Amino acid sequence: MGDDARLHELAERMREEHRKKTEKDLLQLWKDQIGFPHGEIDDILSLSDPPYYTACPNPFLGDFIKHYSKPYDPDTDNYQREPFAADVSEGKNDPIYNAHSYHTKVPHKAIMRYILHYTEPGDLVFDGFCGTGMTGVAAQLCGDPRTVESLGYSVDEQGIIYQQET
Template identity: 70%
Template structure:
């Protein structure tokens, strides 16, 4: 299971923030949470969770990048929701009409084709639903995440060019407009959402799926990736 923070960037040195805590660097962050995860893996009750992967603690730790991603039920999800979630307020007005529109997105996008997977849904199709029902910084949960297209969609809701590629208009203040027909039959642009990243919690019973989803949604140092790819291929 994994979750996404919108402030996570490729940073190989210098202070990093994670769940409200500041670490000397990203490696220090990883070591701190690996120790926490190692302690949790010693708890027999934790391993009794339905769907817990068959594997040694060492293997789970080697695959994990806590708290963002764990190759087992993520024990840091509660911390994530407590830090980023907004308590339910019955006085806060929420009114969203049911999403009623045909959604058709091609499967030729480079992001979609980066990794094949059965029943995969294009991220741009998912973006339409997220923009319709949520606001920036809302938490979006996908319990059957597959390769993590919901996470990609949640992040790209903060990208103006991608949102506009869906046929929407984005104002200078981040207001997103969609084309509608008024009672007189005229075409008008109505505001319906706000530009901004949503935070995603991704889960799947398949460890392979969550591993792919994690890597799909993790920032990459392009230069280092290219360097390592050339080393492997040489």
């Protein structure tokens, strides 16, 4: 995929293809996809920031994952996690949580516990909560030793995180 300049070039190519009247068949193919919003393509694109966010099914998603993910290698991959088996109860009085209201918002510290349990630094994280921004906040704060330590983990001088034994 490439660097940011390449991503912006791809996004601009997508915009240009939509503007060309000769590309009506390709455009109609995209508009017929489930999840594609109703409306004029220019309006949909004005709500988008391709390739990072599109107000329609994102045609860049596969390229994004290929560029930013680590390929699975069964010979060297040693990923092993037990199921997360703990009660997660985080208060809703944190200043970050209270920055804006949202009817289904999940506290970022609750999400952090799952990210710390199931991922390694640099992994892609799926945002299953879609809308509140708390998954992104949680993923970012997993790199902050003080916040991680506030959840009961230990962080050494190299930034390696250890779960405290209970």
